Amino acid sequence: MTKTRAETDSTKHRLAWALIMLGALLMALGAWRGEVAVVLQKAIRICLECIGIG
Amino acid sequence: MAKRQKTERVRFRRAVQLFFAAATNSYVTGFAAGRIYQGKLKQLCHPGLNCYSCPGALLSCPIGALQAVIGSRGFSLSLYVFGFLLFVGALLGRMVCGFLCPFGLIQELVHKIPFPKKIREFKLDKPLRYVKYAVLLVMVILLPMLLNNAAGEAPPTYCKYVCPAGVLEGGIPLVYFSPPGADAPQASAALPGLPPVKIIRKEGPRFVTGALFALKMSILALTLLACLVIYRPFCRYICPLGAAYGLLNPVSLYRLRLNDARCISCGACRRACRMCLDPVQQLNHAECVRCGDCVNACPTDALSLGFGVKREAKLPVPGKEIQ
Numbered sequence: 001m002t003k004t005r006a007e008t009d010s011t012k013h014r015l016a017w018a019l020i021m022l023g024a025l026l027m028a029l030g031a032w033r034g035e036v037a038v039v040l041q042k043a044i045r046i047c048l049e050c051i052g053i054g
Numbered sequence: 055m056a057k058r059q060k061t062e063r064v065r066f067r068r069a070v071q072l073f074f075a076a077a078t079n080s081y082v083t084g085f086a087a088g089r090i091y092q093g094k095l096k097q098l099c100h101p102g103l104n105c106y107s108c109p110g111a112l113l114s115c116p117i118g119a120l121q122a123v124i125g126s127r128g129f130s131l132s133l134y135v136f137g138f139l140l141f142v143g144a145l146l147g148r149m150v151c152g153f154l155c156p157f158g159l160i161q162e163l164v165h166k167i168p169f170p171k172k173i174r175e176f177k178l179d180k181p182l183r184y185v186k187y188a189v190l191l192v193m194v195i196l197l198p199m200l201l202n203n204a205a206g207e208a209p210p211t212y213c214k215y216v217c218p219a220g221v222l223e224g225g226i227p228l229v230y231f232s233p234p235g236a237d238a239p240q241a242s243a244a245l246p247g248l249p250p251v252k253i254i255r256k257e258g259p260r261f262v263t264g265a266l267f268a269l270k271m272s273i274l275a276l277t278l279l280a281c282l283v284i285y286r287p288f289c290r291y292i293c294p295l296g297a298a299y300g301l302l303n304p305v306s307l308y309r310l311r312l313n314d315a316r317c318i319s320c321g322a323c324r325r326a327c328r329m330c331l332d333p334v335q336q337l338n339h340a341e342c343v344r345c346g347d348c349v350n351a352c353p354t355d356a357l358s359l360g361f362g363v364k365r366e367a368k369l370p371v372p373g374k375e376i377q
Contacts, residue, residue: 005314009363016144016307023141030134035123036097039134042122043096043106043114046089049214050107050118051225052270053261 060350067153067346074102075156079223084109088232090224099135101142102155103295105217107224109232117194117295118213118220125198125208143299147306149359151289151296152343157219158289164281173283175330182291183341189216190294212294214266218274225270229261285328289343300340307361309338310348316356326351333357 030036048054078100081091090109100113116135123132142150151158165172193212201208213220280287289296299306310333317334324332326347331339333348349357 019144026137035134050220
């Protein structure tokens, strides 16, 4: 049986919410295990590779 | 849809693009003093491609941050940045490309410059669009994961060898326009087997550039030249961030909605799409940057952009009375 567009859209809508929740959870886990500090340390120094120096 | 309303929509998108690019790069002192913002906001990622070494940048580049964490000693995968990409991608999809990405804005503005021949589509256009997925997988994820040095750290391969946004937003302002200062790091760079470095600023060089800088400037020049001819070539073929959001585009909450009952299959949306898609057949395709050109072109208002799916059902059908 083929799904109608409305049914497909509804499924996608639910999937989007599930992925948003998962994304938020992963962000929280990443922050909890200290990844934010790594990001900050990299971002507050001029990234010589990024600007093409070294 | 009234012509005035369409014009307003186009202007609104441009205003959002300009505002977001300016607001997230508003550390004006950085440009004047030749340094970058070092506050805590940099813990957060920018949704678009925006180099964190741009003197004005207040936020981190998600692609740079992803490589930094993957390439660091302590982690081999970044839950924080993957989570961020998943969150933003599932919420907005490639609307980020169309509305929030500063490098996307730059490409659009360059494309507005008159040029004798503007190309919409060419033979290799479709296959080349898969290159960005390879860039994401190989240069952003695998190489920083595998190329560890003695200290257990890996360079940000994509940022180092590909990213034209880094050299445009960070490299050019810092190398050519920042005052020569003693507080800045100096470095030399050369690709293996290529000529030695060249001093840019004789009165106290702040940065010393070499073959790597020349390579990145060439990539930038090529990208900007391509923008004159093709609409958003970097987004289409290279951008790893566009690839990540593209994977989530078909399910994202902010989406293009089609009211089948109103569609008269006139093809106006297909002709208006500068990403060369057919919105009716390829609704919410991975390449759709949600620019809204198709929505503006639709003579029957069958297409709309928004969050969720509910509004579609409420749209009235021409010739039918609303109960």
